[in-house]
Amino acid sequence: MADPRPISILTCANCGAKNRIGPSERGAPHCGKCGKPLAWVVDANESTFEVETKAAPTVVLDLWAPWCGPCRFVSPILEELAQEHAGKLKIVKVNVDENQGLAVRFDAMSIPTMVVLRDGKPVDRIVGALPKPQLSARLAPYI
Numbered sequence: 251m252a253d254p255r256p257i258s259i260l261t262c263a264n265c266g267a268k269n270r271i272g273p274s275e276r277g278a279p280h281c282g283k284c285g286k287p288l289a290w291v292v293d294a295n296e297s298t299f300e301v302e303t304k305a306a307p308t309v310v311l312d313l314w315a316p317w318c319g320p321c322r323f324v325s326p327i328l329e330e331l332a333q334e335h336a337g338k339l340k341i342v343k344v345n346v347d348e349n350q351g352l353a354v355r356f357d358a359m360s361i362p363t364m365v366v367l368r369d370g371k372p373v374d375r376i377v378g379a380l381p382k383p384q385l386s387a388r389l390a391p392y393i
Contacts (some may be wrong), residue, residue, distance in 0.1 A: 256298040260288045263333055275304045278337040287337030291329055294342045296349050300370075305340045308392040309367040312343045313358040320379035321362045327382045328364075331389065338393050366392050 260269050260279060267283035271290070279288040294302040303309050312328055314321035325343075332341045346353035346361060356365050356372070366374035366389065376388055 256292070256294070256302065258292040260290065262286060262288055263336075273298075273301045273305065276306050278305075278307050278340070280337070289329065289332040289336045290340040291332045292340070292342055294344050294349075296351050299342075299344065299349075299352060302342050303367055304370055307338050307340050308389070309340045309342055309370075310389065311356065311365040311367060312341055313346050313353060313356060313363040313365070314343060314361055315345060315347050317347075318361050323379045324362045324364070324385070327385055330382065331386060335393050339389070368392065 256273065258271050260271050261267070262269060262281040262284060264286040265281060265284040267281055269279065269282050269288060271279040271288065279290055280286065281288055290307070292302055303311065310328065312324070314325065328341045332339050344352050346358055356363065360377050362379060364376040365372050373392065374388065376385070380388065
């Protein structure tokens with residue numbers, strides 16, 4: 251029987267190898283070729299959300315939509331932060347148009363909404379697009 255857990259393909263910034271990574275409650279992904287920590291950015295939906303957000307590193311839930319301009323501004327910043335803090339930060343992206351139950355659960359009245367999770371529990375909430383220095387400063391205490 252096939253593994254029901256979602257698999258993400260993460261590319262190593264160090265050597266370029268593509269790595270198949272499943273969600274894990276402990277640890278963080280490392281490249282199978284060179285051993286360096288990988289930037290952990292994954293998409294989740296209502297069926298994969300629980301398993302994707304149970305991770306040892308800090309998880310930032312990015313509630314976004316494809317039509318949202320500020321969301322498109324924040325997305326590459328989050329990817330850069332995931333790269334800079336590989337092994338310590340996981341970005342879980344949820345499209346609120348396709349996953350309205352999660353939008354309601356996390357009270358995403360405006361997007362982008364980013365929810366910082368530790369051990370699956372919200373510890374901070376950021377609403378709106380922040381420039382990288384401000385977003386990095388807000389996330390620093392959790393990384």
